[in-house]
Amino acid sequence: MKTMQGENVMPEKTISAPDGQQTNGDPEITRAQERHIPPPVDIYEAPGELVLMADLPGVSRENLEVHVDDGTLTIQAKAEHTVPGEPIYREFELSGFFRQFELSDEIDTEKIKAEMKHGVLMLHLPMAEKAKPRQVEVKVSSD
């Protein structure tokens, strides 16, 4: 079993959980009498961007809402599957998902792109031009 361990977590503050919403503290956030579970995420650096992957099983594109408001990225999904039967054994609840991250101004929030496939959200968070390390082209003259 391969797992990515917490040791790799970066100390920098390009993206971080807002105060009071660290998931290891209280994982359940109750909003408007609905239960919401924070989805597990991976966030990693890619050339010129950060990539965020979130596991959102059972969530369709229509029921997913991703928005950035004043530097806060919100991922929110409604619970949609209902089963007519009696639950006889359960390891997960049919609840919605909710999680927020603070974005630093190194992220160009205007250009965030989202894809959804098989219940996994993939967010591309491009670095703003000013934050990108600039490559200076060096011309070597051959004389």
Place this chain on the structure above:
Amino acid sequence: MAELLPHNLKHALTRLREDVPVTFDRWLRRSAVDIDKEREGPPRRGALAQLRENIHDALNRWLQRLKRRSFDSEDNRRRLPAFFRDGDPSIRLEETEDEIVVLAEMPGLDPGDFKVEATDDRLILRGQKEVESEERDRRYYYAERVFGAFTRSIPLPCQVDVSRASATYRNGLLRIVLPKAEQAKANRVRVRVA
């Protein structure tokens, strides 16, 4: 060490420590029987393969116990550090008058990455969730999602008619509908409460 581990984990680890020698004993006894049989009949399956399977079973039982005993709700399960979480999909069983419905959370898999097998009283899910890319020295800010191979064997609460079973995989959620066997329905007894 003791104070590093939450009480429930310590308990589970203690049980594992007890389980492993029991497994070895069982295997040694069985292999002695096998050796006797081998003298008479055709050669049997490799003893090492058997041992490996037994240990795997013991570890699986331990993980199941860990999940059910200590982390009995979804919220608590998600609180587990990734190391203690296995890649097994979380499941849910629902029962209607005529059907058993199994839901399994399997985000990020392609339908070709997993298999569903059913017998009349058991459902088996097998699969492999791969990391999206081979990048090894990728810098992570968060790494909470779990990858790897999984096998889950789910005992069903009653006999089902496998020939009429159906499964759909949508948005990372697998839903398997297993119609109850006629016999199971016939065996149902209503108890009137006076």
